[in-house]
Amino acid sequence: MSTAAVTDKRPSTLRAASLPKWSPWAIAGGSIVLAIAIGLAGGLTKVQWGLIAAVLFILGTYGIAARVEGRRQAKDRVATSLVWVAFLIAVVPLVSLVWVTISRGVKVLNLYFLTHSMGVVADSEPGGGIYHAIIGSLEQVGLATLIGAPIGVMTAIYLVEYGRGRLASAVTFFVDVMTGIPSIVAGLFILSLMLIFKMQPFGFAGSLALAILMMPVVVRSTEEMLKLVPNELREASLALGVPKWRTILKVVLPTSIGGITTGIMLAIARIAGETAPVLLLVFGNPFINNNPFEGAQASLPLYIYQQYSQSAGANAAYDRAWAASLTLIAFVMILNLVARGIARWKAPKTGR
Amino acid sequence: MAKRIDVSGLTAYYGSHKAIEDISMTVEPRSVTAFIGPSGCGKSTFLRTLNRMHEVTPGGRVEGKVLLDDEDLYGTGVDPVSVRREVGMVFQRPNPFPTMSIFENVAAGLRLNGSYKKSELSDIVEKSLKGANLWNEVKDRLNKPGSGLSGGQQQRLCIARAIAVEPKVLLMDEPCSALDPISTLAIEDLIGELKERFTIVIVTHNMQQAARVSDRTAFFNLSAVGQPGRLIEIDDTERIFSNPSVQATEDYISGRFG
Numbered sequence: 179m180s181t182a183a184v185t186d187k188r189p190s191t192l193r194a195a196s197l198p199k200w201s202p203w204a205i206a207g208g209s210i211v212l213a214i215a216i217g218l219a220g221g222l223t224k225v226q227w228g229l230i231a232a233v234l235f236i237l238g239t240y241g242i243a244a245r246v247e248g249r250r251q252a253k254d255r256v257a258t259s260l261v262w263v264a265f266l267i268a269v270v271p272l273v274s275l276v277w278v279t280i281s282r283g284v285k286v287l288n289l290y291f292l293t294h295s296m297g298v299v300a301d302s303e304p305g306g307g308i309y310h311a312i313i314g315s316l317e318q319v320g321l322a323t324l325i326g327a328p329i330g331v332m333t334a335i336y337l338v339e340y341g342r343g344r345l346a347s348a349v350t351f352f353v354d355v356m357t358g359i360p361s362i363v364a365g366l367f368i369l370s371l372m373l374i375f376k377m378q379p380f381g382f383a384g385s386l387a388l389a390i391l392m393m394p395v396v397v398r399s400t401e402e403m404l405k406l407v408p409n410e411l412r413e414a415s416l417a418l419g420v421p422k423w424r425t426i427l428k429v430v431l432p433t434s435i436g437g438i439t440t441g442i443m444l445a446i447a448r449i450a451g452e453t454a455p456v457l458l459l460v461f462g463n464p465f466i467n468n469n470p471f472e473g474a475q476a477s478l479p480l481y482i483y484q485q486y487s488q489s490a491g492a493n494a495a496y497d498r499a500w501a502a503s504l505t506l507i508a509f510v511m512i513l514n515l516v517a518r519g520i521a522r523w524k525a526p527k528t529g530r
Numbered sequence: 531m532a533k534r535i536d537v538s539g540l541t542a543y544y545g546s547h548k549a550i551e552d553i554s555m556t557v558e559p560r561s562v563t564a565f566i567g568p569s570g571c572g573k574s575t576f577l578r579t580l581n582r583m584h585e586v587t588p589g590g591r592v593e594g595k596v597l598l599d600d601e602d603l604y605g606t607g608v609d610p611v612s613v614r615r616e617v618g619m620v621f622q623r624p625n626p627f628p629t630m631s632i633f634e635n636v637a638a639g640l641r642l643n644g645s646y647k648k649s650e651l652s653d654i655v656e657k658s659l660k661g662a663n664l665w666n667e668v669k670d671r672l673n674k675p676g677s678g679l680s681g682g683q684q685q686r687l688c689i690a691r692a693i694a695v696e697p698k699v700l701l702m703d704e705p706c707s708a709l710d711p712i713s714t715l716a717i718e719d720l721i722g723e724l725k726e727r728f729t730i731v732i733v734t735h736n737m738q739q740a741a742r743v744s745d746r747t748a749f750f751n752l753s754a755v756g757q758p759g760r761l762i763e764i765d766d767t768e769r770i771f772s773n774p775s776v777q778a779t780e781d782y783i784s785g786r787f788g
Contacts, residue, residue, distance in 0.1 A: 418639035419615030
């Protein structure tokens with residue numbers, strides 16, 4: 179009998195020893211205490227304490243679980259603890275970034291700061307504000323979105339609904355290439371056009387460069403969203419005698435509008451922080467310029483850069499740079515919240 | 531209102547692959563015709579050639595003639611969109627539009643094809659839902675999403691949506707295969723009522739269903755995997771199930787197939 183030769187490794191009972199529920203917390207606490215002790219003894223930095231704690235946590239989890247529960251459960255617990263450690267490593271810089279920006283940014287951030295420009299304030303003196311930069315950012319990003327989002331969405335519609343053969347694969351290829359264009363290159367491209375036509379810096383030139391940066395992101399995300407729309411819905415609509423363009427407009431787009439909006443908002447968030455093309459094309463301006471089609475403008479990322487680099491270490495300028503950074507983060511965050519709101523509001527309805 | 535379909539020498543391709551070959555048949559108005567046959571024999575493909583949905587699939591093309599009362603669906607200058615307004619379709623899986631309410635789903639075909647007054651739409655929606663035996667179940671929640679209905683109700687919603695545009699012919703591609711016996715019964719009863727007004731063609735894998743609902747039955751088969759599907763015979767349902775003229779049909783129906 180060949181089957182008898184195989185030893186049955188299964189235990190005779192289904193029950194097995196298991197660690198109590200609080201054990202991961204206890205192991206984590208123990209490894210943190212141990213890491214602090216090692217760190218203090220060795221005179222290490224806090225980052226090193228953290229790394230030691232992480233390593234101790236993973237090794238401790240494996241050791242204890244292997245002894246009490248067995249190897250398979252130990253591997254499972256190690257995988258879980260690795261995920262936790264990775265999560266913490268990812269979250270720590272994010273939280274500390276937000277924390278530093280908020281704690282340093284609130285110093286001068288008030289209504290006066292948001293509603294006044296730097297027109298009559300020297301960079302090294304306190305006072306002044308970012309009104310001109312907010313106006314510039316809103317106009318440039320707004321115009322870039324007006325250009326980039328429709329072109330991007332329509333390109334994606336072409337690729338998903340109509341695109342066949344050479345042209346479609348060429349478009350896909352160039353969209354991929356465009357995704358990788360460094361922002362300064364987009365800026366230089368528009369700058370070369372400006373030089374040909376002998377133009378001075380103005381806000382709309384920056385919008386054009388930002389639109390170039392935005393388009394591929396919009397195309398990619400919209401494409402993915404359109405592909406998620408089940409083919410059955412398109413066929414259902416076509417079979418009702420609805421023309422293809424109306425099917426796309428009334429069935430495909432509404433079904434995916436939540437995801438498309440999220441994609442556009444993320445693209446806006448990406449270009450809102452671009453400095454390089456704005457520096458080249460919009461140049462910066464301490465005065466309020468409401469006209470994006472004529473004359474230099476400011477923008478938030480450019481303002482931050484200039485306050486930091488051109489003020490010769492004046493504390494007032496640093497404070498303003500932090501406050502402007504906080505404003506920029508808040509702007510992007512509000513956009514994301516708006517996108518989530520739209521996505522939830524427009525999502526295919528469920529429930530009875 | 532219902533129209534006759536007259537198919538002659540129809541061959542359909544997916545790219546270079548010939549899916550069905552040289553099919554000819556006549557479907558009488560105000561009757562139910564069932565297509566039966568093994569998987570992959572081209573029943574659904576043939577069904578989709580009857581309202582030009584076949585060409586929606588990339589690479590799909592058709593040779594031959596399909597006459598809808600004397601007008602060739604594949605003639606020059608024929609707009610597939612107008613064809614589909616005449617020949618409606620119900621799919622295998624219920625597919626209500628997820629962004630639309632029950633009311634909007636039924637009204638979708640009309641609304642997307644032109645503008646209607648709200649009162650006009652309400653009448654048509656009520657009539658269509660009644661026609662699909664769904665009105666009593668949904669009349670109090672017309673503004674709720676269609677995806678909240680049960681599978682059988684969703685399928686009847688799709689039928690209501692299809693008949694709301696008043697087609698001449700209704701094609702059904704295995705409309706009950708995703709449904710339980712009770713919902714299936716509801717839809718079979720519905721088919722019996724609808725045939726007073728429409729010409730109905732139904733694809734089914736369920737031979738009892740074909741025997742129950744149809745007046746005529748067509749048996750499709752393919753000689754080998756990769757070969758195009760062919761129409762083996764079409765005759766009165768009673769005759770197909772009692773005394774078919776081709777041995778293969780008898781083998782398939784009596785389960786002695788293959």
